Amino acid sequence: MAPKVLISDKLSPAAVQIFKDRGIDVDFQPDLGKDKEKLLAAIGDYDGLAIRSATKVTEKIIAAADNLKVIGRAGIGVDNVDIPHATARGIIVMNTPFGNAITTAEHAIAMMFSAARQIPAADASTQAGKWEKSRFMGKEITAKTLGLIGCGNIGSIVADRAIGLKMKVVAFDPFLTPERAVVLGVEKVELDELLRRADFLTLHTPLTDKTRNIIDAAAIEKMKPGAFIINCARGGLVDEAAVRAALDEGKLGGAAFDVFVQEPAKENTLFGAPNFVSTPHLGASTSEAQENVALQVAEQMCDFLLEGAVSNALNMPSISAEEAPKLTPFVQLAEQLGSFAGQLTESGIKKVRLEYAGAVADLNTKALTSAALTGVLTPLLQTVNMVSAPVVARERGIEVEEIRREKKGAYETYIRLTLVTEHQERSVAGTVFADGKPRIIQVKGINMEAELGAHMLYVTNEDKPGFIGHLGMELGSAGVNIATFNLGRIAAGQDAICLVEVDGKVPQEVMDRLAAVSHVKQVKSLSF
Ligand SMILES: NC(=O)c1ccc[n+]([C@@H]2O[C@H](COP(=O)([O-])OP(=O)(O)OC[C@H]3O[C@@H](n4cnc5c(N)ncnc54)[C@H](O)[C@@H]3O)[C@@H](O)[C@H]2O)c1
Ligand SMILES: O=C(O)CC[C@@H](O)C(=O)O
Numbered sequence: 001m002a003p004k005v006l007i008s009d010k011l012s013p014a015a016v017q018i019f020k021d022r023g024i025d026v027d028f029q030p031d032l033g034k035d036k037e038k039l040l041a042a043i044g045d046y047d048g049l050a051i052r053s054a055t056k057v058t059e060k061i062i063a064a065a066d067n068l069k070v071i072g073r074a075g076i077g078v079d080n081v082d083i084p085h086a087t088a089r090g091i092i093v094m095n096t097p098f099g100n101a102i103t104t105a106e107h108a109i110a111m112m113f114s115a116a117r118q119i120p121a122a123d124a125s126t127q128a129g130k131w132e133k134s135r136f137m138g139k140e141i142t143a144k145t146l147g148l149i150g151c152g153n154i155g156s157i158v159a160d161r162a163i164g165l166k167m168k169v170v171a172f173d174p175f176l177t178p179e180r181a182v183v184l185g186v187e188k189v190e191l192d193e194l195l196r197r198a199d200f201l202t203l204h205t206p207l208t209d210k211t212r213n214i215i216d217a218a219a220i221e222k223m224k225p226g227a228f229i230i231n232c233a234r235g236g237l238v239d240e241a242a243v244r245a246a247l248d249e250g251k252l253g254g255a256a257f258d259v260f261v262q263e264p265a266k267e268n269t270l271f272g273a274p275n276f277v278s279t280p281h282l283g284a285s286t287s288e289a290q291e292n293v294a295l296q297v298a299e300q301m302c303d304f305l306l307e308g309a310v311s312n313a314l315n316m317p318s319i320s321a322e323e324a325p326k327l328t329p330f331v332q333l334a335e336q337l338g339s340f341a342g343q344l345t346e347s348g349i350k351k352v353r354l355e356y357a358g359a360v361a362d363l364n365t366k367a368l369t370s371a372a373l374t375g376v377l378t379p380l381l382q383t384v385n386m387v388s389a390p391v392v393a394r395e396r397g398i399e400v401e402e403i404r405r406e407k408k409g410a411y412e413t414y415i416r417l418t419l420v421t422e423h424q425e426r427s428v429a430g431t432v433f434a435d436g437k438p439r440i441i442q443v444k445g446i447n448m449e450a451e452l453g454a455h456m457l458y459v460t461n462e463d464k465p466g467f468i469g470h471l472g473m474e475l476g477s478a479g480v481n482i483a484t485f486n487l488g489r490i491a492a493g494q495d496a497i498c499l500v501e502v503d504g505k506v507p508q509e510v511m512d513r514l515a516a517v518s519h520v521k522q523v524k525s526l527s528f
Contacts, residue, residue: 003069003305005048008033008055011074012287012294015050022302024048040064048301050074053263053281057081062089072301074293075100075284076153077234078314079207087315092304094313096296098153103289105157107282108202108232109165111256114277115228116141116200118254121275139199139228139253142166147198149214150205150233151176151186152381158202159186170194173205175380177348178422180397188348195222200230206381207234217242226253232283235260240269247273258283314385327367330360330415331386333430333438334368336452336528337417338375340440341428343526344458345376351399351420352376358413360432361404369402372417411441440486446497448488453501456526462519463489463496471498471514478510495521 002025007015010030019026027046032039033055043049043065050072051057057071062085071081073095086093114120117138125132146162148155151173159169169186172194181188191214194201201223205211215229216239229252231238240261246252247270254275260268263281270276284290303309310316334354354372356365373389384392393400407413416429429442440450444460457475461467468487475482481503489496506525515523 003047004045004067005050005301005305006032006042006046007050008039009050009052009074010054011050011052011297012290014291015074015294015298018295018298019302022306024302024305036061043068048072048305050297050301051080053077053080055080057086059085062086062091065089065091070094070301070304072297074290074297076104077206079234083315092310092313092316094297094300094304094311096293096300097312099292099296100284100286100289101153102157103286104232104283105154105161106286107258107279108154108158108204108230109161111230111232111258111277111279112141112146112200112202112228115230115254115256115275118275120277139226141200143168144199145170145197147194147201148172148186149191149194149201149203149237150211151181151184152204154233155202155204156184158204159184167200170197174346175348175377175396177350177397179350180395183397191219192222195219196224198227199224200228202230203233203237205233205237207236212236213239215239215242217245220246220251223252225251228253229255231256232258235263235265243276244269244273247276250274312385316385327363329432329436329438330363330368331371333432334372334415334417335375336438337415337428337430337440338372339378339528340375340443340452340526341417341419341426342376342379344426344522344524345419345421347421347423349376349396349398349419349421351401351418352393353401353403353418353420355403355405355416355418357405357409357416358407358411360413360415361406365402365404368415369400372415373400376417376419414441416442440499443488443497443499444495446488446490446495448486448497448499450486450499451484451501452526452528453483454528455502455505456528457498457500457502457506458522458524458526459498459500459514460521461496461498461517462521463491463493464519467496467517467519468498470517471500474510474514475500475502475506478507480504480506480510 002023004025005019007028016026016028043061047067048070052074059082068091070092078095081093083093118136122136144167146167146169148171151171162169163185170189171186172191176188214237220242243255256277258279259281300311354369370386370389373393374384374386377384377389411431414429414431418427430438430440432438483501483503486499511523
């Protein structure tokens, strides 16, 4: 029987044709996604679900999706899909990371001009027969500074267009290496400097714990009087109430938003504010971009449903059916090593070195390196996966080195990952035991044996008596249960590492108290 696919959002009809041409049974119901109950009732029949942003694929929908094998997002952001639950049900979630980037960058530039020249208000006034020439005094953008927060696919295209418009571009993006900044022609700066210097500020990051409200009242306070803010990335990056207040006071010269905390935004505190321009999440809405993403998602879903090939999946490595059983635990290990090192790194990465020793060196190390890069890049990039990670690393000027060698040392086989950043080198090594579970066996040259759980506390300290008791007390009094406790040190009295698995997140106050202990060098909460 042919696989069945439901398209529950307004996708270009080009996608329907591809499914049909490739022998897939396709139902095109472009408004179904907006009706939760109808979607819930229908979803059980389908092997594939193709969506844009209107369909919310919640835990409830996933629980009812008895036959679902793949969710294809025609676009970039997958914040409307509950990926952990999809993963738990073995459903692949794939997106189309590049298809609408140019279009969205163009929208950001259009929004910048709209606000700079008050075009929407001027248009409404002119069409109302008012001819208010003196009311609409604009701002020229030539030679002005554009502050770019997030310099990935879309941000770098915005930078290119802005440079073409003779703007100076400064960028804040922890993942941007100085070399890549030079190639893009932007100046890499810290956030505070960007806020001080930007005449126009535009956001192009995913919405994460680190980027939520990255522009709040305090940030706006640091900006130039009369500056402009453009948000065509995600609602929630900017504190809407703070922008409203700044527009009302005249602190900001204007703001232009395509995205809102609550969507659809039928009401919003920003509506009616002075020189506020808005569009209803139209960033990706050009016929070109919609055709690109629809064609791409349909082809990817067909490849998977008909041939088992996986591309641009966010929750599954690209591995063929034959090699899967041997490779899978090492894929998990490589991704964990990358994620471990990536989460500990706060500066631009120059190089990732992977050493494969013993039996693992004979496996598909390309896939393992992709898994390791996925782990390294995931803490900062929303859409990276095993397929895109090597490309993303290359585009960001991150050198990747692979070394294969004979078994050396106590372990039959192991992987060592080294991250070289602007400031330091950090190595972490691991192996897979006979139980098939990955273990960390060395961190920064210090031997230990630790299994990684969902929540880990990483502490580096000078080996001094009493510290472990102190750590246990702090966690205990905060009600944080310790699941496993792993220790390693170079030698008595020298550098030591604690890797503690905890049953839940460690409160920030406890982290701060631990970091303040005199012989503690670093405290970090890691999640896997
Ligand atoms: N309005 C729309 O219709 C529309 C269309 C497409 C994409 N988007 C959104 O645009 C955003 C960017 O998409 P993209 O394809 O360029 O993503 P991307 O993953 O290529 O780039 C994101 C960049 O943000 C950077 N970043 C991550 N955390 C950061 C932080 N704390 N501070 C500064 N920079 C940080 C990353 O290093 C990366 O370079 C996403 O939120 C996406 O969902 C919106
Ligand atoms: O599908 C859309 O219209 C929006 C897409 C955009 O937000 C994305 O993340 O790709």
